[in-house]
Amino acid sequence: MDLDFNNMIPELHYYIHRKCTVNWKIEAGITPFIDITYVIKGRAKYMIGDKEYTVKKGDLLCIPKKTYRAATNIPEDLMECYVVNFFLSDLKGQDVSLPFPIISHIGIIPRLITLFHDIHGEWMQRDFGYMLKVRANMCLILYQASNLLLNEKRISQDDPRIKNSIQFMSSHYSEPALTIDKLAKQFDLHPVYYGSLFQQTTGMTFKQYLTSLRLNYAESMLKSGEYGVSEVALQCGFSDIFYFSRLFKKKKGIPPSELFPEKGKGLEID
Incomplete structure (x- = not known):
């Protein structure tokens, strides 16, 4: 095992x-x-x-x-x-x-x-x-x-630009304006080069990493029992609640309403 x-x-x-x-x-x-x-x-x-x-x-x-x-x-x-x-x-x-x-x-x-x-x-x-x-x-x-x-996916190069990017994303994940263009500009890099560097060091594209980060935060918020599905979606950077529910179910295996059925009732998307 x-x-x-x-x-x-x-x-x-x-x-x-x-x-x-x-x-x-x-x-x-x-x-x-x-x-x-x-x-x-x-x-x-x-x-x-x-x-x-x-x-x-x-x-x-x-x-x-x-x-x-x-x-x-x-x-x-x-x-x-x-x-x-x-x-x-x-x-x-x-x-x-x-x-x-x-x-x-x-x-x-x-x-x-x-x-x-x-x-x-x-x-x-x-x-x-x-x-x-x-x-x-x-x-x-x-x-x-x-x-x-x-861990084959670890940040083997320890590139400070990507490490700083990840720290920034962890604090600003809820902002809809958080984009690859914005992060690349912070380090004076072309978005295409920055995106390649990000994927090389994390094993994921910028969008994949940001989505995973948002969904992980969403899961923690739902498990706390303090927020409903709509609140969680908005606070984690998802403006479309139904898209959030579909994506959450696809990635986590269960709809968000199962983690908080009382407040999430009616938002389950099969």
């Missing part, structure tokens, strides 16, 4: 910001937890299962639970890394494993380092509710790793 990344619950067992010394090593043994190690400097030799690896700066290790593991340093190039040992379960409390490669070279990613630093602060201070904060940061680390390693 495929892992549902929306329902993972990590429980941190051990954390360390490791700066290896000349005599550092990990004794051979079977790990009772999942080990994620992010190397930010130097190198080291690992034996994982029956295979030897030389890890280096920018490598992300994911050692599964119940795996043979041992490690030694490389004295002339001592390793520095962040390490989290944790257990992972689903919402039913059953153990799950991560479909990550043993070693992936992801390079140095500042936002990932920041998340490890945040865990470091909470783990050292151990203030009220620190485990809740640690668990939240663990979820973010797993998200970043899964996004980097498994």
